[in-house]
Amino acid sequence: MTDKTRVRFAPSPTGHLHIGGARTALFNWLYARHLDGTFILRIEDTDRSRSTEEFIAAIIEGMKWLGLDWDEGPFRQTDRFDIYRRYAERLIREGKAYYCYCTAEELEARRKEAMEQGKSPKYDGRCRHLKEPPGGRSGAVRFMMPQSGHTVVDDLIRGKVVFENSQLDDLIILRSDSTPTYNLTVVVDDVDMKITHIVRGDDHLNNTPKQIQLYQAFGYEVPEFAHLPMILGSDKTRLSKRHGATSVLAYREMGYLPEALLNYLVRLGWSHGDQEIFTRDELIRHFSFDSVGKAAAVFNPEKLLWLNSQYMMNTSPDVLAEMVMPFLIGEEIVSEGEQIDREWLARAIDTLKERSKTLVDLAKSLRYYISIDVKYDQKAKDKFLNEKTLPYLGDLRHRLDTLNEFSHAALEQLFRSVTETHGIKLGALAQPVRVAVTGGAESPGIFDVLEVLGKEKTLKKLDNAMRMIETSQGSTR
RNA sequence: GUCCCCAUCGUCUAGCCCGGCCUAGGACAUCGCCCUUUCAAGGCGGUAACGCGGGUUCGAAUCCCGCUGGGGACGCCA
Numbered sequence: 026m027t028d029k030t031r032v033r034f035a036p037s038p039t040g041h042l043h044i045g046g047a048r049t050a051l052f053n054w055l056y057a058r059h060l061d062g063t064f065i066l067r068i069e070d071t072d073r074s075r076s077t078e079e080f081i082a083a084i085i086e087g088m089k090w091l092g093l094d095w096d097e098g099p100f101r102q103t104d105r106f107d108i109y110r111r112y113a114e115r116l117i118r119e120g121k122a123y124y125c126y127c128t129a130e131e132l133e134a135r136r137k138e139a140m141e142q143g144k145s146p147k148y149d150g151r152c153r154h155l156k157e158p159p160g161g162r163s164g165a166v167r168f169m170m171p172q173s174g175h176t177v178v179d180d181l182i183r184g185k186v187v188f189e190n191s192q193l194d195d196l197i198i199l200r201s202d203s204t205p206t207y208n209l210t211v212v213v214d215d216v217d218m219k220i221t222h223i224v225r226g227d228d229h230l231n232n233t234p235k236q237i238q239l240y241q242a243f244g245y246e247v248p249e250f251a252h253l254p255m256i257l258g259s260d261k262t263r264l265s266k267r268h269g270a271t272s273v274l275a276y277r278e279m280g281y282l283p284e285a286l287l288n289y290l291v292r293l294g295w296s297h298g299d300q301e302i303f304t305r306d307e308l309i310r311h312f313s314f315d316s317v318g319k320a321a322a323v324f325n326p327e328k329l330l331w332l333n334s335q336y337m338m339n340t341s342p343d344v345l346a347e348m349v350m351p352f353l354i355g356e357e358i359v360s361e362g363e364q365i366d367r368e369w370l371a372r373a374i375d376t377l378k379e380r381s382k383t384l385v386d387l388a389k390s391l392r393y394y395i396s397i398d399v400k401y402d403q404k405a406k407d408k409f410l411n412e413k414t415l416p417y418l419g420d421l422r423h424r425l426d427t428l429n430e431f432s433h434a435a436l437e438q439l440f441r442s443v444t445e446t447h448g449i450k451l452g453a454l455a456q457p458v459r460v461a462v463t464g465g466a467e468s469p470g471i472f473d474v475l476e477v478l479g480k481e482k483t484l485k486k487l488d489n490a491m492r493m494i495e496t497s498q499g500s501t502r
Numbered sequence: 503g504u505c506c507c508c509a510u511c512g513u514c515u516a517g518c519c520c521g522g523c524c525u526a527g528g529a530c531a532u533c534g535c536c537c538u539u540u541c542a543a544g545g546c547g548g549u550a551a552c553g554c555g556g557g558u559u560c561g562a563a564u565c566c567c568g569c570u571g572g573g574g575a576c577g578c579c580a
Contacts, residue, residue, distance in 0.1 A: 144504080165578050188506075255574070319509090321572085379543045381542090456540065467541035
């Protein structure tokens with residue numbers, strides 16, 4: 026029996042699930058699914074002052090929205106403090122860790138001084154061989170790092186990375202309040218949860234030799250590592266709020282499809298030839314660390330938007346009809362609890378989906394199909410709804426009245442006959458009608474719009490537009 | 503400052519490991535044209551990159567060294 030691949034995503038709940046975290050989660054998930062392994066979700070909430078329940082909930086919601094399902098967990102490190110303490114005590118007992126009584130302030134001051142003198146801000150190890158604990162202080166526990174030789178990180182993406190042990194710090198594994206710190210908890214958990222591959226951001230590469238030393242001190246086998254390149258903002262610095270939305274759920278609110286976000290994220294650092302668009306199954310089938318790049322990538326919202334529009338186009342109108350509902354309510358186009366004929370909505374969406382980049386765009390365009398009242402665009406109104414176009418509109422409205430089959434073909438035929446009568450081009454009639462029913466100068470094909478709208482709504486909108494022209498004429502003259 | 507990582511169009515990337523097929527391919531964005539009742543979508547085409555300097559070699563985007571540039575880490579954060 027071969028050991029099953031086990032990977033984990035281990036966010037700390039000090040913020041929302043962000044773009045970078047989501048990409049890390051995605052690569053872990055993909056790797057697990059590709060190898061039919063196990064994907065574990067673990068919440069690293071040992072920093073109690075900054076971790077919140079809200080963020081835990083938000084991270085879980087983000088994961089669910091993206092469809093990154095986990096097989097075990099979510100585990101919480103705060104539930105496991107006893108385990109970490111036991112491991113730390115074992116290290117002390119074996120002489121591999123010791124109490125340090127320096128205060129945080131002293132440490133901070135020494136670090137600062139070292140930096141100013143251009144020296145490495147490394148802990149000097151002064152408490153290593155302390156015989157008598159100074160009174161009145163509770164100590165933190167430090168792991169005794171070897172100070173000679175070197176530690177090699179054999180990374181699936183970067184290859185072999187060598188660190189001199191002399192530059193490794195005696196890191197704190199237990200705070201003076203006896204709560205464990207990150208470097209201890211990751212190692213203990215990864216051992217305990219039998220993690221075979223640690224897939225995480227590049228920013229952890231420097232922590233890796235320290236953790237390897239910890240594995241070795243415990244006598245455990247070191248897992249495989251894969252350090253993913255960072256995602257940067259447009260100015261090539263670490264992606265942050267000032268670069269725009271970074272929270273995954275913010276993209277949900279902006280009307281992005283989870284599949285599109287995932288597809289965008291996967292191509293940040295990973296590729297499969299020239300292919301840009303992948304189904305989930307294709308991703309799972311093709312994913313490999315061999316095709317993950319080493320260089321950091323700049324997050325490009327425009328390409329994400331393009332991908333989203335591609336996904337919108339390729340999603341069936343029925344599915345979009347369900348997905349757009351919250352946005353219709355959000356835009357106050359439909360009120361909560363109001364019933365909307367889904368079949369009709371799907372037909373309306375079918376005309377709109379290839380010109381909507383997001384679900385928000387789609388919802389906004391749907392407004393003119395759903396409500397009778399039209400919000401006229403001022404420029405379009407001035408240009409197309411005036412005394413010059415009024416006769417065409419009037420004639421059309423009159424003939425529309427007698428049309429009993431409100432279909433694309435019948436409408437087209439009728440429009441043609443109106444334009445012939447007046448000796449005008451189709452655009453000269455279509456544009457005024459477009460503005461009358463949609464309020465703007467841009468929309469799907471006019472026959473499609475009217476067909477979806479139906480006779481009743483069309484006539485009402487036409488009447489309203491004509492009345493508006495007449496009254497504004499009266500008021501300005 | 504010290505350590506670590508990285509380096510192909512503005513951006514994401516293919517090619518690099520196993521030198522010649524590279525006059526460097528694709529995608530986003532951008533520009534132009536076509537289609538057209540408007541706007542999209544779509545089609546066609548254009549602009550645009552191997553950071554620099556040394557090697558190695560008949561031959562280097564591809565291998566080696568240096569430089570430069572960028573990023574990350576250096577917490578009783580994770």
